[in-house]
Amino acid sequence: MTKEISRRSFLKGGLAAAGAVAASSLPLPASVKASTGEELATLIDIRKCIGCEACVEACQEVNEPKFPEPKKPFPKMYPSRVKVSDWSDDRDVTDRLTPYNWVFIQEATVTVNGKEETFSFPRRCMHCQNPPCADLCPWGAARKLRNGITRIDADICLGGSKCKTVCPWHFPQRQTGVGLYLDILPNFAGNGVMYKCDRCYNRIEKGELPACIDICPEKVQKIGPRDEIIKEAHAIAKEIKGYIYGEKENGGTNTIYVSPVPFAELNKAIEKGPGMPDLNPVKDSMAHADNLAKAMIIAPIAGIAAAAGKFYSTSKKLTQSEEGKK
Amino acid sequence: MKARSYALTTGKKWLKKFYILLFTVLAFTGFGQMPIFKRYYISDIPGMGWSADFYVTHYIHYIGAILLLGLVAYCILDYFFTGRREFRLTASAYVRILLLGGIVITGIFRVLKNLPDVVFSPALTLFIDIAHLGFMMFYLLAALLFLIIKSGWTRGIDD
Numbered sequence: 001m002t003k004e005i006s007r008r009s010f011l012k013g014g015l016a017a018a019g020a021v022a023a024s025s026l027p028l029p030a031s032v033k034a035s036t037g038e039e040l041a042t043l044i045d046i047r048k049c050i051g052c053e054a055c056v057e058a059c060q061e062v063n064e065p066k067f068p069e070p071k072k073p074f075p076k077m078y079p080s081r082v083k084v085s086d087w088s089d090d091r092d093v094t095d096r097l098t099p100y101n102w103v104f105i106q107e108a109t110v111t112v113n114g115k116e117e118t119f120s121f122p123r124r125c126m127h128c129q130n131p132p133c134a135d136l137c138p139w140g141a142a143r144k145l146r147n148g149i150t151r152i153d154a155d156i157c158l159g160g161s162k163c164k165t166v167c168p169w170h171f172p173q174r175q176t177g178v179g180l181y182l183d184i185l186p187n188f189a190g191n192g193v194m195y196k197c198d199r200c201y202n203r204i205e206k207g208e209l210p211a212c213i214d215i216c217p218e219k220v221q222k223i224g225p226r227d228e229i230i231k232e233a234h235a236i237a238k239e240i241k242g243y244i245y246g247e248k249e250n251g252g253t254n255t256i257y258v259s260p261v262p263f264a265e266l267n268k269a270i271e272k273g274p275g276m277p278d279l280n281p282v283k284d285s286m287a288h289a290d291n292l293a294k295a296m297i298i299a300p301i302a303g304i305a306a307a308a309g310k311f312y313s314t315s316k317k318l319t320q321s322e323e324g325k326k
Numbered sequence: 327m328k329a330r331s332y333a334l335t336t337g338k339k340w341l342k343k344f345y346i347l348l349f350t351v352l353a354f355t356g357f358g359q360m361p362i363f364k365r366y367y368i369s370d371i372p373g374m375g376w377s378a379d380f381y382v383t384h385y386i387h388y389i390g391a392i393l394l395l396g397l398v399a400y401c402i403l404d405y406f407f408t409g410r411r412e413f414r415l416t417a418s419a420y421v422r423i424l425l426l427g428g429i430v431i432t433g434i435f436r437v438l439k440n441l442p443d444v445v446f447s448p449a450l451t452l453f454i455d456i457a458h459l460g461f462m463m464f465y466l467l468a469a470l471l472f473l474i475i476k477s478g479w480t481r482g483i484d485d
Contacts, residue, residue: 130441135439136384137455138455144445145448146445160360165361189362252442292385293437293438295392296395299392299395299396300398303396303397303400310404311404311407
């Protein structure tokens, strides 16, 4: 434990100093490159994370061009219950998710076999397989890509925060005073743009690793085709008698955590709140809608059957009445 | 023969009322997909708290869509079986059918997009979302206009 902490502290300090160094551009693994169009997932082995925040810094650095530059003063919004969400003066905040911080380190101190142990792990968008944020976005601003990334298009998003409401972990974060709403009805509709991890979609397009994976000195994360990542996660879990989070949550996600302690224990120990998601078990948010979608196939058949039935009974009555006249 | 005597004898009145009710529910829950009901106090009206729950409005919208699909299939077939021998559709009916067709088709794509393992391109996703809303807005405007000028769906064969 002591050895673990000192190593963690040493590396944390060293890597923080090296934070200004831009993320290198390691290429994607061959298995990823070969799997064009295949759903990619990331594996996060929390045993390896030392909480150095190198991933946090790398994420901020490579994604800085995507960060909001709001115009101030913000347009007055009506009604008065609509609140401004402004993080532009708090860009250095790294202990939670913000529009300027798309990944942060969560820490949990738990007792394992009578010993107190601290685990740290990066938290960011899980990139669900059937993401409710993308499914329910009324504008098509949030969408899922074929490679398993869920991203929000900042040029289209109006900042209504619906994606945050329907996300089981409430990942997306809003910045007021930026985006399309300013050109439509800034006083009466919209409230900025929602921001969250886009798993460095632009780097992946170029065949590079996401910055947080690329920079990590402990190789906490890896990316690959989802099937392979799931297999590996299970192999690790079997080996360490560990636990998996993200495989089944919300119907399946593309971020798979492996831990030597139950996630329920970690969940109790982490700080939770706005911008600090929990580790609760999550049912498939879209399951009911998917079942109802199946009923939509039956509906027209029922309509056709009803019309045919009506036609048959009307024809029968007509024939009977004509026969009666004769 | 006038449209009034159209052979949907047992169903005509309730069918019309059902269609209006169904469309109202679909329009309300459809607009409820935008985050406006909470902002504009609709969900603060006693008994309307559910309208701010996006999942609830989404389920109701889906149930409404199921009923609409059944109703549309019924009406199309019934028209070809019996209706076309008894009445004609007005020009305004064709406009409404066109817009309704747009709503239904984009709605079907919207549902497909929401299924697991179905991924559309960003451009198609955007088009479907905006087109679905656009067709609905135009339908409501057209319905209002036709209500003002008193143009119904049907006319007699000889009119």
